[in-house]
Structures are given as C-alpha cells and as structure tokens.
Amino acid sequence: MLHHRAKSIGIGIVLGCVSLLAAQADGDQSARSNILALEHAWDQAQQRGDFKAIAAILDNSLIYVDYDGALLTKTQYLTRVKENSTHMEQIVPEQMTLQRFGNTAIVVGTYRVKGMENGKPYLRRGRFTDTWVRTGDLWICVAAEATPILH
Amino acid sequence: MWKLTCWFALLAATPLLAQNSSQSAAEEARILNLENAWNQAQGQKDGSALRMLLGPELVYVDYDGKLMDKAEYLAKVQAPSLQPAKLVNESMHVQLYGAVAIVSGVCHETGVKNGKAYSVRMRFTDTWIRHSESWMCVASHSTLIDQ
Numbered sequence: 476m477l478h479h480r481a482k483s484i485g486i487g488i489v490l491g492c493v494s495l496l497a498a499q500a501d502g503d504q505s506a507r508s509n510i511l512a513l514e515h516a517w518d519q520a521q522q523r524g525d526f527k528a529i530a531a532i533l534d535n536s537l538i539y540v541d542y543d544g545a546l547l548t549k550t551q552y553l554t555r556v557k558e559n560s561t562h563m564e565q566i567v568p569e570q571m572t573l574q575r576f577g578n579t580a581i582v583v584g585t586y587r588v589k590g591m592e593n594g595k596p597y598l599r600r601g602r603f604t605d606t607w608v609r610t611g612d613l614w615i616c617v618a619a620e621a622t623p624i625l626h
Numbered sequence: 627m628w629k630l631t632c633w634f635a636l637l638a639a640t641p642l643l644a645q646n647s648s649q650s651a652a653e654e655a656r657i658l659n660l661e662n663a664w665n666q667a668q669g670q671k672d673g674s675a676l677r678m679l680l681g682p683e684l685v686y687v688d689y690d691g692k693l694m695d696k697a698e699y700l701a702k703v704q705a706p707s708l709q710p711a712k713l714v715n716e717s718m719h720v721q722l723y724g725a726v727a728i729v730s731g732v733c734h735e736t737g738v739k740n741g742k743a744y745s746v747r748m749r750f751t752d753t754w755i756r757h758s759e760s761w762m763c764v765a766s767h768s769t770l771i772d773q
Contacts, residue, residue, distance in 0.1 A: 544771030581765045604767040618728045620751045620767040624691035
C-alpha cells in the first residue's frame with residue numbers, strides 16, 4: 476500500500492513537472508509569436524506610413540541606429556520614416572531569428588527595401604538587430620540597428 | 627495632516643531615490659568599464675577575457691552586415707591576418723532597463739588587415755544582461771559611419 480502511495484506521489488510529481496514545463500514552453504512560444512508578430516506589424520506599419528502604430532511598439536527612450544550609421548531618437552526615427560515613405564515602395568523581411576533571455580529578446584533578421592530616390596530606383600539589403608524588453612504584459616522595442624549587407 | 631504625511635513620505639523616498647540613482651550610476655560605470663575592457667581584450671586578441679565578457683548565445687553583426695556567433699566572432703578577432711592598432715570608443719551612452727543595459731556609442735578602429743592598413747568608424751549598439759552579479763553581452767551590432 477505504502478509502495479503504491481509512493482508510486483502515485485512520484486507519478487503526481489512527474490506529471491506536475493511535465494505540465495509546469497509545458498506551461499513554460501507555451502509561455503515561451505507565445506512570447507516568441509508575440510514578438511515576431513510585432514516585428515511584422517512594424518514592417519507593415521512602416522509600409523503604410525502608420526506612425527501611430529509604429530510609435531506604440533517603440534519605447535520612448537528608443538535608441539535607433541539607421542543603415543547609414545545615424546543615431547536617432549524615437550521622434551527622429553518617426554520623422555525619418557515619414558520622409559522615407561514618399562520614396563519607399565516595398566519592405567520585405569526575409570528571415571528572422573529570436574533569442575529570448577527571460578524578459579529580454581533579441582531579434583536578428585534581414586530585409587530588402589525597394590524604392591525610388593531622386594528619380595532612380597534602388598534596392599537595398601540590410602541586416603537588423605532589435606532588442607525587446609517585456610514591461611508587464613507588453614513587449615516593447617528599446618533598441619534597433621540596421622546595417623547594409625556588404626559582404 | 628495629509629500634507630504632513632505627504633511631506634514625510636517624500637522625505638522618506640528621497641534617500642531611496644538617491645540610492646537607486648547612485649546604484650544605476652554605479653551599474654552604468656561598470657558596463658562602460660566592460661566596454662573598454664572588451665576593446666582592450668580585442669586589441670590584445672585575449673580570447674579568455676573575451677569569453678568572459680560575451681554570453682554563450684552572442685549574436686554579433688559586423689559593420690559589413692555579416693552575422694556571427696560567439697565562436698565565429700572569436701575566430702575573426704584572433705585571426706593572424708587582423709592586427710588592430712587602435713580601438714577607441716567615443717560618446718558612449720548606457721540605458722538601463724533593470725537587468726538589461728543598452729549601450730550605444732562610436733568605435734574608431736585602425737590597424738592592418740590582410741597586409742593593408744584600415745581605419746573605420748562605426749556606430750554600435752550592445753545589449754548586456756545581468757546574470758546574478760555579472761554582466762554579459764548577448765548582442766552587438768555595428769554600422770559604418772562616415773570618417
């Protein structure tokens with residue numbers, strides 16, 4: 476009887492651990508999906524010129540380094556997006572990988588931008604790194620940097 | 627009475643705020659020292675010092691857009707064809723989010739690569755994460771800027 480009870484307790488503990496791990500995995504998966512969805516939303520908002528939507532996912536203290544090495548605040552970045560929207564035709568994210576460290580996530584990816592500048596068409600490829608931090612239930616981007624792919 | 631209570635609450639909070647701000651300043655200074663230590667280790671090709679500063683999952687984007695992991699970055703730094711002469715950080719700024727720190731700055735690097743002299747200025751953003759008492763860099767990204 477004692478043996479059976481010990482066995483039941485053991486199974487209970489294992490089941491408890493399994494559901495805890497599953498819940499954590501679910502939580503991790505949901506955070507990943509959430510952040511990647513925000514990345515896509517950012518691209519789409521940029522293409523639509525929806526500055527309100529972009530502003531909502533960026534921290535007010537955002538540090539943004541553009542592909543030309545310019546250091547921009549959130550306001551400066553939004554102004555630049557507004558200027559670029561007149562000649563930017565398409566932004567295509569190519570691939571993204573996400574690494575999560577608790578309440579911080581790093582997204583690295585590549586993108587292509589197509590547009591027309593001074594009457595000439597251009598096509599740029601770049602790599603970006605975005606840093607996301609969770610504040611309460613929300614993930615917010617606190618830093619982003621883009622670099623032209625030259626290699 | 628409530629005015630007096632508010633006044634006392636404010637007085638009580640002031641040393642706490644001062645303590646928090648001095649703690650943040652200390653953390654910021656610590657991270658800036660780590661950034662400078664990184665430059666020194668890179669200049670001296672000190673692999674063990676670099677291993678201690680960088681997280682095992684490091685994502686490193688070089689100024690030409692190349693993506694590297696920690697092993698690839700260490701191999702690049704320690705390659706005999708790369709001989710850095712000077713690595714200097716300018717105008718660094720630290721932004722703290724609890725156990726996360728974002729450092730932005732400009733790095734000026736000169737040296738010899740594949741027998742040719744080079745001089746680059748790049749803007750970088752590094753993400754540091756605190757694990758118990760130590761900080762480790764988990765992401766670093768650089769972009770060329772005009773000389």
